[in-house]
Amino acid sequence: MKMRPKFWEKYPLHELFDDEWEALCDGCGVCCLVKFLDDEQVQFTEYTDVACQLLDCQTGQCSNYPNRQSVVPDCIRLTADMLPQMLWLPRHCAYKRLYLGQKLPSWHRLLHGTTQHQAQFAKYSVAGRCVSELEFDEAAIEERVVRWVKI
Incomplete structure (x- = not known):
């Protein structure tokens, strides 16, 4: 893995190496939940407890991460340029x-x-x-809105 020391403090997001970008993800799986977005007001985003078909609901990890977009075409490959439109990400998300x-x-x-990490992470995963x-x-799915995801 190519990662510079404390890269998250020293470099803007658009200058990170791929390994650094991936390391920012805490693996919580929240972005893989079905959500209902209000395009005009981010604070009205509603998350459900229903996950993408590729998410292993016991571990919270994608079961086919390298090929996820070929299996689930609307799966998002987050980039730094997309972040202004992705403020629905949970408040603990390192990218956000x-x-x-x-x-x-x-x-x-x-x-x-x-x-x-594991001790606190369970609260967010x-x-x-x-x-x-x-x-x-x-x-x-519309009946499965949860309140434990904070944006």
């Missing part, structure tokens, strides 16, 4: 926080390694708290 000039969340694994979209039709 850095874009807004904030620091990484205090529990982020880039700051503490995996042990301390979808692991064990979501169900696959394959189990629901669109009308049923």
Whole structure:
């Protein structure tokens, strides 16, 4: 992996290497939840507990990350240029926080390694708290709005 020391503090998002960009993701899986977006007012975004068909709902990890866009064409490959339109990302999201000039969340694994990260991370991860979209039709998904995702 090609990563510079404390790259998140020293370089703008659009200057990060691919490995650095990927390392910013905490792997919470929240962006993989079905959501209802209000294009005019981000604060009215509603998240559901229904996840993309590729998300492993027990681990909160994508089951086919390298090929996700060929399986799920509307899967987003987030870039720095997209961030102004992606403010619906959860408030703990490192991409959103850095874009807004904030620091990484205090529990982020880039700051503490995996042990301390895991203790706090469970509060934000979808692991064990979501169900696959394959189990629901669109009308049923609308009934599964959750309030534990904070934007």
